[in-house]
Amino acid sequence: MTAIKNVENKHILITGGASGIGAATAILVASRGAKVVVSDRNTQQGEAVVKQICDAGGTATFIAADVSDVDSVAALFSHAKAIYGPVNVAINNAGIDHTPTPMHLVDDAVFHKNVAVNLAGVWYCMKQEIIQMLENGGGHVINIASVAGLHSAPSIAAYSATKHAVMGLTKSAAVEYAKANIRVNAVCPSFIRTPMVENVLAHVDERVRNAMIKANPMKRLGEVHEIAAALAWLCSDESSFMTGQSVVLDGGMLA
Numbered sequence: 001m002t003a004i005k006n007v008e009n010k011h012i013l014i015t016g017g018a019s020g021i022g023a024a025t026a027i028l029v030a031s032r033g034a035k036v037v038v039s040d041r042n043t044q045q046g047e048a049v050v051k052q053i054c055d056a057g058g059t060a061t062f063i064a065a066d067v068s069d070v071d072s073v074a075a076l077f078s079h080a081k082a083i084y085g086p087v088n089v090a091i092n093n094a095g096i097d098h099t100p101t102p103m104h105l106v107d108d109a110v111f112h113k114n115v116a117v118n119l120a121g122v123w124y125c126m127k128q129e130i131i132q133m134l135e136n137g138g139g140h141v142i143n144i145a146s147v148a149g150l151h152s153a154p155s156i157a158a159y160s161a162t163k164h165a166v167m168g169l170t171k172s173a174a175v176e177y178a179k180a181n182i183r184v185n186a187v188c189p190s191f192i193r194t195p196m197v198e199n200v201l202a203h204v205d206e207r208v209r210n211a212m213i214k215a216n217p218m219k220r221l222g223e224v225h226e227i228a229a230a231l232a233w234l235c236s237d238e239s240s241f242m243t244g245q246s247v248v249l250d251g252g253m254l255a
């Protein structure tokens with residue numbers, strides 16, 4: 001059987017690429033011929049993902065960056081460009097959540113931290129990505145939002161607010177830059193089995209845990225390979241007529 005090579009030689013940069021959805025996607029697109037920059041604040045895990053890719057014959061580099069720090073993001077994109085040229089596809093995936101808590105009891109610092117990473121982080125990255133894509137005649141920005149960016153998410157209001165904001169950035173930038181051949185889309189997963197979700201499941205009681213796992217008609221968590229597969233398609237030119245939209249991967253939760 002011929003291996004799929006529909007992202008061959010594309011420079012794909014993934015933030016939060018050391019873990020969960022980001023790591024699975026980095027490994028998949030590298031196996032399909034992309035040159036991948038894995039970025040994360042977690043150097044040890046990020047370098048392990050890059051080693052796995054290179055050991056399998058792929059091309060990848062790790063660059064440490066904190067997406068909530070504007071200077072760190074600028075350095076990331078200048079370093080990435082120096083290695084593989086302008087970014088063709090950027091996946092803004094780095095994110096944090098917070099412990100489910102009634103909104104009036106959520107510490108303001110938790111709210112501000114969610115805004116700093118999930119919203120300002122995407123904002124800083126998108127600006128750098130658009131600059132490189134304008135210079136290069138086009139590209140594709142893919143933001144990882146969430147079903148919590150499309151509908152209510154009781155107990156995680158701060159997280160949900162940042163993901164709604166990411167949807168706003170996605171749609172506005174898509175319309176603003178369509179003429180420049182830059183596409184902007186989002187992916188909105190429901191609960192996916194990653195360290196982020198495993199951590200939440202470990203800290204809630206059994207009733208909430210079961211409700212989270214069975215929150216969709218399929219009555220199960222999503223798996224990272226199911227999100228990575230959709231992202232790999234988005235990274236390819238097969239998604240060329242899609243912009244300003246979200247791919248909802250939720251086991252039917254929002255149906």
Ligand code: NAP
Pocket residue numbers: 015016017018019020021022039040041042065066067068093094095096097117121144145146147188189190191192193194195196197
């Ligand atoms: P994950 O396994 O925790 O991976 C996220 C990665 O991002 C981690 O390596 C994390 O490092 C890194 N990171 C966090 N803050 C960062 C920062 N300021 N700068 C750079 N890297 C940073 O999470 P995941 O579940 O794969 O989530 C990936 C994305 O999908 C997130 O945006 C999340 O909101 C979204 N999402 C996830 C789900 C789900 O159910 N899993 C559902 C909907 C949306 P540390 O380990 O050091 O924190």
